[in-house]
Amino acid sequence: MPRPRQITDKRLIAAAHEVFLEQGFSATTAAIARRAGVSEGTLFNRFSSKEELFMAAIGLSEYGRWRTELARQVGTGDVRRNLERALLDMLQEAAELVPKLSVMFSRGYDPSHNPMLQQLDDPMHADADALAAYLQAEVQRGRVRPLDADATALMVVGALTHFIHREQMRPAVSTAAPVSGMDPGRFVRSVMDVLWPGMVP
Secondary structure (H helix, E strand, O other): OOOOOOOOHHHHHHHHHHHHHHHOOOOOHHHHHHHHOOOHHHHHHHOOOHHHHHHHHHOHHHOOHHHHHHHHOOOOOOHHHHHHHHHHHHHHHHHHHHHHHHHHHOOOOOOOOOHHHHHOOOHHHHHHHHHHHHHHHHHHOOOOOOOOHHHHHHHHHHHHHHHHHHHHHOOOOOOOOOOOOOOHHHHHHHHHHHHHHHOOO
């Protein structure tokens, strides 16, 4: 009977996540093993390659939960509130995604040199598609005036993406007193204040 695992995959992935975020993809499996308190052999018994460990550690597949929730809201509740909630959720998820993408792109942007990019969906494109689908569904129900749903979705995703990058690139004055950025709720409400008058049926 085999011995039960003393180190869980979850613990290995957590250690890899920390090391990859600190050092990028160039982090060694030896550094990850040290952080997890195991041998490199243990890592490779559980993960067939550094790329597989990286994909598990970065957790890109977890992004996009807000899209599913927004799709469920079609035809229900207040459209503006549905959009505000979805955009706030998108900001929260994307704030976690951007550092992970930065680590992934540390290997380069050319898929021939960075095969992990071939496994990566385009999150911004998928975000815009989900938002456009919601808007179009609400237009068809008469809850939003006829509009170019694709262009509107691109404007919103572009504004939110800029906000995320701006906030993530904001330097901290010190670790004790980080520079505070704009409140995400205020930002989302302001975006909707600008767009909503053109959407009201």
